[in-house]
Amino acid sequence: MRTTVGIVGAGPAGLLLARLLHTAGIDSVVLESRDRAYVEQRQRAGILEQGTVDVLRAAGAGARMDREGLRHDGIELRWAGRRHRVDLPALTGGRSVTVYAQTEVCKDLIALQLEEGGPLLFGAEALAVEDAGTARPRIPFRHQGRADVLECDYVVGCDGFWGVSRKAVPAALSRTFERTYPFGWLGVLADVAPSHDELVYARHDRGFALLSMRSPSVSRLYLQVPAGTDAESWGDDEIWAELERRFATDDDWTLERGPITQKSVTPMRSFVHEPMRHGRLFLAGDAAHIVPPTGAKGLNLAVGDVVTFARALVHRRETGSADLLDAYARTCLGRVWQAERFSHDMTALLHRAPDATPFEDRLQLARLERIASSRAAEADLAEAYTGFPLD
Numbered sequence: 466m467r468t469t470v471g472i473v474g475a476g477p478a479g480l481l482l483a484r485l486l487h488t489a490g491i492d493s494v495v496l497e498s499r500d501r502a503y504v505e506q507r508q509r510a511g512i513l514e515q516g517t518v519d520v521l522r523a524a525g526a527g528a529r530m531d532r533e534g535l536r537h538d539g540i541e542l543r544w545a546g547r548r549h550r551v552d553l554p555a556l557t558g559g560r561s562v563t564v565y566a567q568t569e570v571c572k573d574l575i576a577l578q579l580e581e582g583g584p585l586l587f588g589a590e591a592l593a594v595e596d597a598g599t600a601r602p603r604i605p606f607r608h609q610g611r612a613d614v615l616e617c618d619y620v621v622g623c624d625g626f627w628g629v630s631r632k633a634v635p636a637a638l639s640r641t642f643e644r645t646y647p648f649g650w651l652g653v654l655a656d657v658a659p660s661h662d663e664l665v666y667a668r669h670d671r672g673f674a675l676l677s678m679r680s681p682s683v684s685r686l687y688l689q690v691p692a693g694t695d696a697e698s699w700g701d702d703e704i705w706a707e708l709e710r711r712f713a714t715d716d717d718w719t720l721e722r723g724p725i726t727q728k729s730v731t732p733m734r735s736f737v738h739e740p741m742r743h744g745r746l747f748l749a750g751d752a753a754h755i756v757p758p759t760g761a762k763g764l765n766l767a768v769g770d771v772v773t774f775a776r777a778l779v780h781r782r783e784t785g786s787a788d789l790l791d792a793y794a795r796t797c798l799g800r801v802w803q804a805e806r807f808s809h810d811m812t813a814l815l816h817r818a819p820d821a822t823p824f825e826d827r828l829q830l831a832r833l834e835r836i837a838s839s840r841a842a843e844a845d846l847a848e849a850y851t852g853f854p855l856d
C-alpha cells in the first residue's frame with residue numbers, strides 16, 4: 466500500500482488530520498488498531514476551545530456540533546462555600562468554549578472520512594515506523610490477521626501516549642519532561658440534568674471536584690481520588706455524598722442525583738517529548754504530550770498540532786518550500802508548553818496534595834481570592850482557558 470501521508474491512530478488527531486488533508490486534496494491512509502465502536506465510545510474530553518470549533522466548522526465537520534454542542538460563556542470557581550463566575554467573553558474579547566464530547570467529534574469525523582475520504586482501516590495495528598530519517602518512511606502493520614506495509618512520503622504519529630510512533634525517534638535525540646501526580650480523577654456519567662448550566666471547578670479541603678455535562682440530560686462529574694484508586698471501590702451513594710460535600714455552597718444551591726451509568730479513574734500526568742519531529746515522522750497529540758485534564762487542553766492541543774502539520778504540507782505543495790514543515794516542532798511546542806503551564810497551574814490551584822501543609826492550603830485560597838478580585842488575574846485564566854490562537 467502506498468500513500469502521501471500515513472496516519473497512525475484514529476483518535477481526534479488522526480481523524481481530523483485525515484479530514485484536513487482530504488479537503489486540501491492530499492491523500493492519506495489512517496491505521497487504527499481498535500474497532501470503530503470502541504473508538505466512538507471511549508469517554509474522554511468534552512470542552513472545545515473556540516479555535517477547535519472554528520477548525521471543525523471550516524473542515525465541514527461542524528454541523529452536528531453547531532446543533533447539539535453547548536456554548537459556554539463562563540465557568541464557576543468554588544471554594545470555602547463561595548462561588549465566583551469567570552465571564553469568558555467579557556475577559557477575552559468575545560471568546561467562549563463549547564461543550565461537545567470527544568466521542569461525538571470522533572463519530573462525526575469517522576462518518577465523513579468513510580463517506581468522502583481516503584482509507585480508514587479499523588483493526589489495523591501499526592507495528593513500528595521504519596526509515597523515518599529517509600524520504601520513504603514505512604509502517605509495517607497487521608490488519609485482520611494479515612501483515613502488510615504502508616509506504617508513505619510522510620508519517621504522522623497520532624497514536625496516543627501508548628503508541629509506537631514515538632519509539633521511532635532515536636533515544637539519543639529524544640528528551641522527555643514528565644510529572645506524575647499522586648492523585649487521579651474518578652469520573653462518572655449520570656443520567657441527570659446538570660445541576661448548573663456552566664462548569665463548576667471546586668477546591669475543597671477533601672480534594673477537587675468538577676461538575677461538567679455531556680448534554681442537557683447527562684451530567685459528567687469528577688472527584689479527586691488517590692492515585693491507583695479502583696473505580697469500583699466507590700459505591701454510587703458514596704460518590705454522590707462526596708460530590709455534595711465538595712460542591713457545598715453558602716447559598717441554597719443543590720446537586721441533583723441520578724443513575725450513574727459509567728465510572729472510571731483517569732491518572733494525572735504532565736508529559737512532553739521533544740523533538741516532535743524526526744525526519745519524515747511528525748508526532749501529534751497525546752503521542753507527543755499529555756496534560757492533566759484540569760485545563761481541558763488535551764484534545765485542543767491535538768487539534769493545534771494537526772492543523773499546523775496540514776498547513777505546512779499544503780504550503781510545501783503550493784510553494785515548494787519546506788520552511789513550515791521544518792518549523793513544525795518549534796511552532797507546536799510553543800503552544801504545548803503554554804498548555805502544560807496552564808494545566809499544571811490549574812491542577813495546583815484546585816487539587817489537594819496528600820502532603821499539603823496548612824501554609825500551602827492558605828496559598829491556594831489566596832490565589833483563588835486574587836482571581837476573584839483582580840481583573841488581570843481573572844483575564845489571564847480566561848485567556849488560557851478559551852485557548853491560545855492557532856496562528
Ligand SMILES: Cc1cc2nc3c(=O)[nH]c(=O)nc-3n(C[C@H](O)[C@H](O)[C@H](O)COP(=O)(O)OP(=O)(O)OC[C@H]3O[C@@H](n4cnc5c(N)ncnc54)[C@H](O)[C@@H]3O)c2cc1C
Nearest residue numbers: 474476477478498509510591624625750751761762763764
Ligand atoms: C481517560 C481519559 C480522560 C480524558 N479526559 C479529558 C478531558 O476531560 N479533557 C481533555 O481536554 N482531555 C482529556 N483527555 C485527553 C484527551 O482525550 C486526549 O488529549 C485526546 O484523546 C488526544 O487525542 P489523540 O488523537 O492525540 O490521541 P488518542 O485519542 O489517544 O488516539 C490515539 C489512537 O491511536 C490508536 N493507536 C494506538 N496505538 C496504535 C497502533 N500501534 N496502531 C494503530 N493505532 C494505534 C488508539 O487506539 C487511539 O484510537 C483524557 C484522556 C484520557 C485517557
